[in-house]
Amino acid sequence: MKNLLIIGVLAIQCISTNAFAEMPISSTSSSISSDLVTTMPAAVLLHSQTNSEIKDDDYEMSQQVNQSEKDTARLIMVAQDIVRTFGTELKVTLVGKMKTEGPVAAIQVCNVKAPIIAEKYSSDGWDVGRTSTKLRNTSNYPDEWENAILDQFAAQLTTGVDIDDLEVSAIMDGEYRYMKAIAMDGPCLICHGENLSPVVAKEISRLYPQDKAIEYKLGEMRGAFTLRFKL
Numbered sequence: 091m092k093n094l095l096i097i098g099v100l101a102i103q104c105i106s107t108n109a110f111a112e113m114p115i116s117s118t119s120s121s122i123s124s125d126l127v128t129t130m131p132a133a134v135l136l137h138s139q140t141n142s143e144i145k146d147d148d149y150e151m152s153q154q155v156n157q158s159e160k161d162t163a164r165l166i167m168v169a170q171d172i173v174r175t176f177g178t179e180l181k182v183t184l185v186g187k188m189k190t191e192g193p194v195a196a197i198q199v200c201n202v203k204a205p206i207i208a209e210k211y212s213s214d215g216w217d218v219g220r221t222s223t224k225l226r227n228t229s230n231y232p233d234e235w236e237n238a239i240l241d242q243f244a245a246q247l248t249t250g251v252d253i254d255d256l257e258v259s260a261i262m263d264g265e266y267r268y269m270k271a272i273a274m275d276g277p278c279l280i281c282h283g284e285n286l287s288p289v290v291a292k293e294i295s296r297l298y299p300q301d302k303a304i305e306y307k308l309g310e311m312r313g314a315f316t317l318r319f320k321l
């Protein structure tokens with residue numbers, strides 16, 4: 091029975107909102123917490139077992155499901171908390187530096203400090219980073235799943251979903267994965283907007299000759315926070 095549940099939980103994959111509504115085996119839907127349903131618009135549980143096999147041991151199943159719900163809900167809360175504090179620290183450090191020493195010096199904050207700050211939050215089994223479809227630092231390259239989620243977020247934005255509500259959780263390949271969209275804010279325009287000052291543009295192209303992370307507009311999706319936790 092334990093194996094059954096693990097297979098089910100590990101098989102959660104992000105496909106599409108509609109696919110989630112058509113989750114193939116309803117009795118296992120409770121292994122996704124209600125939190126996860128709201129925060130995971132794109133998740134679907136692909137189960138390799140049949141309903142009749144599951145019915146045999148409903149009580150044991152429900153005990154395991156409850157534990158799994160708790161674990162998943164806890165992971166979501168931790169991920170959301172990491173993103174909140176990581177995002178705030180990045181912004182505060184960046185805006186502080188821009189105020190005191192100007193944008194060119196602040197590029198250093200992103201260039202040098204952003205990866206260090208990300209590293210700081212990558213503790214206790216968590217791997218914390220940022221990604222985007224238009225990159226500045228190529229080492230932030232999205233993997234296949236991240237790419238699919240970025241596309242999905244972009245599609246959801248065109249249907250009027252609020253950017254602050256775009257987040258996704260999934261469990262796959264023995265990992266919990268979490269992504270949350272990042273919006274372009276006022277100060278971001280200085281280094282990612284349409285009208286970079288010549289000094290800023292020069293410094294960015296010196297450090298990132300392949301830079302693609304410009305010409306964003308206020309409120310647009312710049313990319314996403316991306317977290318992983320080995321289960």
Ligand code: HEC
Pocket residue numbers: 181184193194196197198200201202204205220221222224225226227228230272273274275277278279280281282303312313314
């Ligand atoms: C002072 C210039 C500057 C400002 C202002 C700035 N950034 Fe950046 N941003 C950078 C640099 C430089 C990098 C590359 C960091 C690295 O090497 O990891 C970067 C990288 C990123 C990345 C990682 C993906 C990638 O393209 O490598 C995201 C996401 C991002 N910035 C979002 C933002 C947001 C959101 C804001 C506003 C809150 C913002 N940035 C403001 C300079 C800036």
